[in-house]
Amino acid sequence: MKYSSLLFANLFRKKVRLMLTIGSFAAALFLFTFLAVVKSAFSRGVEVAGADRLVVINRTSIIQPLPIADRDKILTIPGIKAITHNNWFGGVYQDEKNFFPQFAIDIENQRMVFPEMVVPDDQWKTFLNDRQGAIAGARTAKRFGWKVGDRIPIKTTLFGGPGAWEFNLDGIYHNDRPGGDESQFWLQYKYFDESMPADQKGLIGWYVIRLDNPEDAARVAGAVDAVFANSTYETKTETESAFAASWVKQFGNIEFLILTIGSVVFFTLLLVTGNTMAIAVRERTAELAVLKAVGFSDRAVLFMVLGESILIAAIGGTLGLVFAAAAVPVLANALNGLLPVLVVSPVTLLTGVGFALAVGALSGLIPAFGAMRLRVVDALRRV
Amino acid sequence: MVRVDGSGSGGALIQVRGVDKNYSRAGEEIHVLQSLNLDVDKGEFVAFMGPSGSGKTTLLNLLGGLDVPTHGSITVDGDEITHMSAGKLTQWRARHVGFIFQMYNLIPVLNAFQNVELPLLLTKLSKSERRQHVEAALTIVGLAERMNHYPRQLSGGQEQRVAIARAIVADPTFLLCDEPTGDLDRKSADEILDLLTRLSTEYHKTILMVTHDPAAAERAHTLLHLNKGVLVEGAHLDQVAGGVA
Structure with a gap:
């Protein structure tokens, strides 16, 4: 907690850049949550299907x-x-x-x-x-x-x-x-x-x-x-869950579609945040060198940069999840029950938070390692 | 007492013995410091002068544990720092060295108080104890009333005074100053030199300062001249100034 003032001061150093990065996270998490909710709605039938039931249809x-x-x-x-x-x-x-x-x-x-x-x-x-x-x-x-x-x-x-x-x-x-x-x-x-x-x-x-x-x-x-x-x-008999799954497949391969969009979002976000953190570290080379010179350890510098990245992810992610939680009921009403149950479940929220933190940590990792390995003498010479 | 011939007693605060520092650049070996010896007693104020590229800053980096010599040993207050691990060296720096840089190197997003407090964050002092130390340091440098100002709201001289407060706040064993007046006008430079002189005379701080400024060098108890990696004791100011030009 002693370092929190330094962490927050660095975070708000470039306010416009911070807002844009947080906005990217919020948009990505909003999309992620939306996709997860839709996927969950499509697969809900499969999840709740009775294990002891068979459905018999015309072949x-x-x-x-x-x-x-x-x-x-x-x-x-x-x-x-x-x-x-x-x-x-x-x-x-x-x-x-x-x-x-x-x-x-x-x-x-x-x-x-x-x-x-x-x-x-x-x-x-x-x-x-x-x-x-x-x-x-x-x-x-x-x-x-x-x-x-x-x-x-x-x-x-x-x-x-x-x-x-x-x-x-x-x-x-x-x-x-x-x-x-x-x-x-x-x-x-x-x-x-x-x-x-x-x-x-x-x-x-x-x-x-x-x-x-x-x-x-x-x-x-x-x-x-x-x-x-x-x-x-002639008949075709299958378990209720298989029947529900094949019903969902009539809409297309929803899971593949959502996974593909999710992956694109993940990597785009990784690049955006990674780039932001890399620029932030590059701008602060001399300051990081001074911190090391006065006695901050390599590990402290690593965690400081990582902490910043994760904090951005946490703020942006939370905003995205809150917006999604507010927007999903609106979507559900607009769809007039076309999809059975559209809800932001605790699992979706937790997955979203985990996703945001993982992206935050991953994107901050390379810049943080760069900061950690920074040699004070070299960095001060560049000033 | 300051000696450069390696004849100093074991009681010197800083002992440098046979230090070489070589760099390899584009396949060529560059000898920046050669067989350097130095003994500095506690409370000394030493100025290093010499032409650009003579190894002044390299020597300061070695003394401050920011770099390691190619050969030789450096002992400070009984601790040989040349064989310390990077982690140990970081802890040692936090405890023993106060750095003052030419460009002040304050963190722009922290106010004067927070900048001065930085080295204390590494200690076990409580928040109120840290506040007392920071206020004391800022009072010594005459900026107690500016503790909430950010670097951009301060003049160059004031920024350097905040940097000096940061350097002394943890009461280090010695101060290393790399061109502390190099970026200041004459008036501000004199104020900084007055402050360093006070730290030396009133607070008995051991100060090692690299400078190109003869006026700054005049304030030191001892002037050492560094040329082509070799340290010379008692060089005359005129000779040194001629070398710089």
């Missing part, structure tokens, strides 16, 4: 249906605790921009397969007895200000022609898993199926299987696909 594509009759055949395979099915409803609430996922669900088995999505028993009971009933995720309910008992019109261009389907909001579910999805909207499959034209009745979008033992996943998945091999409706 051709997820938009191709499967017969509901396949359910009984699947249940003959040993190791299955429960099975349920979902259909994509594809509607919007009031306006095109109000997107959120809606599923026609199998009310008898939904809660057995997705136990983490918790609906109060009384609300669930009301839902079961209400043909036009619906359950909404807490996040979606909050987004639109819905309360239990509200009448919810949902427009869909996929089913039932123009006009809105009317639903009674009978309940709101919460997700027990941290970061789990609370954006879905459930309606009864029976009500949905009744409204389908004859050639589309008895079809579902995909099955979700809950296993007795997660270790049986590969065996059961293989058995399901074997049952329907060479049939009209």
